[in-house]
Structure formats: C-alpha cells, structure tokens
Amino acid sequence: MDQRPEIDAYTQVETVLKVEFAGVHPAATVARCIEAAHHGAMEVTGYAYPGLVERIARKHLQVLAVVAAEQE
Template sequence: MSERTIPDQEPDPYEHVSAALRSEFSEVHPASTVTRCIQAAHYGALEVTGQAHPVLVERIARKHLEVLALAASEGG
C-alpha cells in the first residue's frame, strides 16, 4: 500500500487580520461575526478591485464591525 502525501496547505493570508479584529472587537462581537465580516470584505474587495490584499480586507472588515457595533449600541 502506498502512502499518500497531503500537499502543504497555503497559509491563510487573513490569519493575522482575523486575530487582530477578534481581539479588538471581543467585547462587542462574537468571533463568528468577525469571520463573516472578513469574508464579506474579501469578496467585496475582489469584486471592486479584482484583488483582496489583507490590508484592504482588514480596513473594510473593521468598518463593517464598527458600523455593526454602532447600530447595536443605538438599538439597545
């Protein structure tokens, strides 16, 4: 029986973005909300600019999270 090798997985380019935003918004949003905002920012950046550099994704996701936090504070 031959062994199968699994190719090395590409590193997640947004890993540090995710960690930073989860930490920054830990008192406001669950990690799942941060993840969804990063995913939305990624796809939005791709659609508008054709690329999704981590710095751009972080800026967009942070704005989304800030707006959600503001809406939550005004609604409650």
C-alpha cells in the same frame, strides 16, 4: 505557487480583529465580516490584499457596533 503567506496574512487579520472587537462582536461575526470584505474587494477591485480586507472588515464591524448600541 505557494499560497501559505496569504493564508497566514488572513489568519492574522482575523486574530487582530477578534481581539479588537472582543466583547463587542462574537468571533463568528468577525469571521463573516472578513469573508464579506474579501468578497467585496474582489468584486470591486479584482484583488483582496489582507490590509485592504482588514480595513473594510473593521469599518463593517464598527458600523455594526454603532447600530447595536443605538438599538439598546
């Protein structure tokens, strides 16, 4: 079975979130949040659709931004 569409979908998620959080979080932080969201989704639901991973990662990044702003 070809896994290419899934890989492309996660690449797209990473690109979207890197653009959205540019100037807020480094690219490495975005990538780590995506990896954590993927892992968490797999652990809880048994699947990690790109849309679900994107929503989870976005929430993580938003919370990290709030915490960082509060520490300034």
